[in-house]
Amino acid sequence: MKLHRNLVFATIDSLDLIFNENKQADKVLKNTLKRDKRWGSRDRGFIAETTYDIVRWKRLYAEIAEVREPFSRPNLFRLFTVWATLNGIKIPDWKQFEDTPTRRIKGKFDELSKIRKYRESLPDWLDELGEQELGKKWDKEIAALNQQADVVLRVNTLKTTVENLQNELADLEIETETLPGYPYALKLKERTNVFTTDAFKNGLFEVQDASSQKVAEILDAKPGMRIVDACAGAGGKSLHIASMMENKGQLIAMDIYDSKLIELKRRARRNDVFNIETRVIDSTKVIKKLIEKADKVLIDAPCSGLGVLKRNPDAKWKLQPEFLDSIRATQKELLNSYSRMVKPGGELVYATCSILPSENEMQVKAFLAREEGKDFSLLKEEKILPSKSGFDGFYISLLQKKEKSKKE
Known part of the structure; x- marks a missing residue:
C-alpha cells in the first residue's frame, strides 16, 4: 500500500483532536471526512480505519514509540x-x-504482547477492574472487544422485508447476509457507507448492532400495548419496538435530553413510525403520571459502555473509575423510580x-x-458476551410485576 500525504495528514489531524483536545472520535471523523470532496470511499475508509486503529491501540503504540501524552505532532507521526x-506498510x-x-518496533511489540494491559491496550485501572469482575473471562472478552465491529442493519418491517431489502442492496452491489437467531438483521459482508x-x-433500515436488536425482542412488544421506553435517547430501540407493535398502541419514549428526542422524532418520520x-x-x-400505567417498561440504562468498545474504542481512554461509581448509583435510582410505571402483571426489561x-x-x-423491587420476579436474563456472539456485549433481563390480590 502506498501512503498518500493528504490522507496521512488528515489522520494525524484527527488523532490530535481526539487525543489532545479530548474530542469524540466519531464526531471528529465525521468532520474530517467532509474535508475533501475528491476523496473516494477507499480514501475515507483509510482515514477512518487508521484513526480508529491508532485510538484502539494507543497505549501499546505509545509504549513501543516511547512517547507520552500530550502527543506533539512529531510524536503522532511516531505512533x-x-x-x-506493524501492518507491513512501507x-x-x-x-x-x-x-x-x-x-x-516488531521486537518491542513481541515483548509487550506478553503483558495484557499493553497487548490489549488498556489503562491499568480498567484492566484490574475487568479481571476483578470477570476473572479469567476478561482475557477473551477484552480481546474480542478490540476487534473491529461488524456493520449490522435492522430491517424496518413496517416498510419492507428482510428478503426485499437484501435484494435492493444487492442491486447496489452491497452484499449482506442474514444472521441466525436475529430475525430482523442483515450483516454487511464488506464495510461501506449505507447512509447515502x-x-x-x-427508512427501510437502521444501523443497529445484532446484540442491541435482542432488547426489543426480549421485551416482546405486541400491537395495542402501552409501552414506555424510559431512557430512549435518539430512539434506536424505540423504533424497533414500534415496528413490532405494527404502529398500533402507544409507545412513550422518554429521556432527560430534549435534543435526543428531537432526533428520535426525525428518525420516526423517516421510518413511517407514528405511534x-x-x-x-x-x-x-x-x-408519577405513569405509575402503574404501562404494560411494559424498558430501562435501557446509561452505563460504562464497555460492551461497545468495538465501535467506540476512545471510550477506554475517556472512562474514569469515579464515573463508574456514579453510573451504578444512577442505575439503582432508575430501577427504583422507573419500575413504578409497570402495572400489576406487567413486565420490565433492564438492559445495558x-x-x-x-x-x-x-x-x-x-x-x-429492596423494598422497591419486592413485587418483581426475574423471568429471564441474557448475558451477551462479545467473545461468543461476535457482536457487542449486552445484558438484558426480563422481570415481571406480580398481579394485585383481590384483597388489595
Whole structure:
C-alpha cells in the first residue's frame, strides 16, 4: 500500500483532536471526512480505519514509540509509524518520518504482547477492574472487544422485508447476509457507507448492532400495548419496538435530553413510525403520571459502555473509575423510580451495553432484594458476551410485576 500525504495528514489531524483536545472520535471523523470532496470511499475508509486503529491501540503504540501524552505532532507521526510498520506498510521518505523508530518496533511489540494491559491496550485501572469482575473471562472478552465491529442493519418491517431489502442492496452491489437467531438483521459482508443509499433515506433500515436488536425482542412488544421506553435517547430501540407493535398502541419514549428526542422524532418520520409520543423527563411529575400505567417498561440504562468498545474504542481512554461509581448509583435510582410505571402483571426489561456484573445481574439482584423491587420476579436474563456472539456485549433481563390480590 502506498501512503498518500493528504490522507496521512488528515489522520494525524484527527488523532490530535481526539487525543489532545479530548474530542469524540466519531464526531471528529465525521468532520474530517467532509474535508475533501475528491476523496473516494477507499480514501475515507483509510482515514477512518487508521484513526480508529491508532485510538484502539494507543497505549501499546505509545509504549513501543516511547512517547507520552500530550502527543506533539512529531510524536503522532511516531505512533503512525508503529501502526504502519506493524501492518507491513512501507514508511515514505518524508521529513515528518525522519526521526521515527522503524527499527526495533516488531521486537518491542513481541515483548509487550506478553503483558495484557499493553497487548490489549488498556489503562491499568480498567484492566484490574475487568479481571476483578470477570476473572479469567476478561482475557477473551477484552480481546474480542478490540476487534473491529461488524456493520449490522435492522430491517424496518413496517416498510419492507428482510428478503426485499437484501435484494435492493444487492442491486447496489452491497452484499449482506442474514444472521441466525436475529430475525430482523442483515450483516454487511464488506464495510461501506449505507447512509447515502435511497433505502436508508426511505427508512427501510437502521444501523443497529445484532446484540442491541435482542432488547426489543426480549421485551416482546405486541400491537395495542402501552409501552414506555424510559431512557430512549435518539430512539434506536424505540423504533424497533414500534415496528413490532405494527404502529398500533402507544409507545412513550422518554429521556432527560430534549435534543435526543428531537432526533428520535426525525428518525420516526423517516421510518413511517407514528405511534411514538415523546416526553422529556424534566421533573418527577412525568414519572408519577405513569405509575402503574404501562404494560411494559424498558430501562435501557446509561452505563460504562464497555460492551461497545468495538465501535467506540476512545471510550477506554475517556472512562474514569469515579464515573463508574456514579453510573451504578444512577442505575439503582432508575430501577427504583422507573419500575413504578409497570402495572400489576406487567413486565420490565433492564438492559445495558456493559459486560460488568456490577452494572448488570448484581444491579437486578439488589433491586429484587429492596423494598422497591419486592413485587418483581426475574423471568429471564441474557448475558451477551462479545467473545461468543461476535457482536457487542449486552445484558438484558426480563422481570415481571406480580398481579394485585383481590384483597388489595
